[in-house]
Amino acid sequence: MFQVGEVSRRLGLNPQTLYFYERIGLMPSPKRTAAGYRLYEPPDLERLSFITQAKALGLSLDDIKDLLMLQDGQQLSCQEVYDRLLKKVQHIDETISKLQTLKAQLNPLLEQCQQSLAQTQIGQQCVVFQQHPLVTSAEPLHNPSLHNWEDLNYDTQG
Amino acid sequence: MFQVGEVSRRLGLNPQTLYFYERIGLMPSPKRTAAGYRLYEPPDLERLSFITQAKALGLSLDDIKDLLMLQDGQQLSCQEVYDRLLKKVQHIDETISKLQTLKAQLNPLLEQCQQSLAQTQIGQQCVVFQQHPLVTSAEPLHNPSLHNWEDLNYDTQG
DNA sequence: GTTGACCTTATACTTAGGTATAAGGTGTAG
DNA sequence: CTACACCTTATACCTAAGTATAAGGTCAAC
Structure with a gap:
């Protein structure tokens, strides 16, 4: 029987993450002390361990929830x-x-x-972004020939 | 001189995006009609065109803002x-x-x-998530040998 | 009793780039 | 005048997975 702090230290999770997992239904509510403190039992810790492993493999919490629902009913x-x-x-x-x-x-x-850069002095007007002619037509100005960057959810700042 | 709807059609942007770019300082406030309607001039449209192109190249709005500040002072x-x-x-x-x-x-x-799957019947307990022994030690249970998935900001649902 | 570590719940906030919604005002054709 | 398309501002909301903050309550050592 372990309380939140102990569990979070053993699993390398933030206590708030434990509350969060319970809130979103990933973890059932564990037993409580008379004071209302959570008491996690070994099967609870096994479930949390499963969650952290599955996360490390790239599964979303939704995926993990699905799998755990399967497991709850029968063998995974x-x-x-x-x-x-x-x-x-x-x-x-x-x-x-x-x-x-x-x-x-x-x-x-x-x-x-x-x-x-090689041909001109530093500070030369860049040629990559070509200057468009003054906008006098109804032609859309965006360039659809470039790959659509927004298809990738991808952190550019790393 | 163009109003919001015309500009958004020409550039393939949502009108709300135009308001948004102004709000975050990416676009200076254009002129207004007596009624308060925005009037975009050709240099405004050139600036927006630059923005859409740079976005398509993968630059963040922050990057783009930096570049535009450079351009405002001198040649890009x-x-x-x-x-x-x-x-x-x-x-x-x-x-x-x-x-x-x-x-x-x-x-x-x-x-x-x-x-x-090949060796056993469907429904066999999965071996990927190994069952941990009952938690009796202070050893952290998370598995740091797996690549840290969270280093990648990467949409798993596509 | 006091103090500090720990626990609880609820809610706001983070990230980037929008986008939806609401509540108005404006312009023009019929 | 009416109706509809368009404009305006402000704010909430979206995504996933937390995490920070606030305002308490509990426990044990001193």
């Missing part, structure tokens, strides 16, 4: 885990592909900048 | 653009590398699942 299906991990791997492949496409588009612009 | 420096695009490409490389590492970790687990 290897097929279900396989399906979700396969989906993750496929999504990794897609993202890599998109990133490579985008990089392939950026590299010529980089080279263009480099050439421009 | 090719060096500044090059630096930012290079940083983007480097970040793409890092993310691809991390994704490949994660994939390399997931594949053996997938194979393990596959073997387990």
Whole structure:
């Protein structure tokens, strides 16, 4: 029987994360002391351990919730885990592909900048963002030929 | 001189996006009609066109704001653009590398699942999430040997 | 009793880039 | 005048996964 602080230290989680998991239904409410303090039992800790492992494998909390619901009713299906991990791997492949496409588009612009730098003095007007003619037509000005960056949820600041 | 609706159609932006860009300081406030309607002039549209192009190249709005501040004072420096695009490409490389590492970790687990499925009936307890022994020690239970998924800001649902 | 560590609940906030909603005002054609 | 399209501002909301903050209550050592 462990209280929140002990559990959070053992699992490397923030106590608030434990409350959060309970709030979103990922964890059932554990027993309580007379004072209202949570008392986690070993199966609770096993469940939390499962959660942290699945997170490390890239499963979302929603995925994990699904799997845990399956487990609650019966033995955890290897097929279900396989399906979700396969989906993750496929999504990794897609993202890599998109990133490579985008990089392939950026590299010529980089080279263009480099050439421009080599030929002119520092401070020269950049050629990458071509100046459009004064807008006199109804033609949309956005450039759809560039890969749509917004397809990637991807932290540019790392 | 164009009003919000016209500008948004020409640039493929939502009118609310125009208000948003002004609110966050990315766009200076354009002129107004006597009724308070915005009137965008060609240099305004050029600025917005620059913004949409830079976004398509993967620059964040903060990056774009920086560049535009440079441009406001003088000619846009090719060096500044090059630096930012290079940083983007480097970040793409890092993310691809991390994704490949994660994939390399997931594949053996997938194979393990596959073997387990081949050898046993559907519904067999999954072996990927090994059952931990009952928690009797102060040893943290999280598994730091797996790649830290949270380093990647990466949409798992696509 | 006091103090400090720990526990509780509820809610706001973080990140980036919007976007929806609400409550108005304006312009023009019929 | 009416109706509808368009404009305005302000604020809430969205995404996922926490995390910070506030305002308490509890426990045990001194």
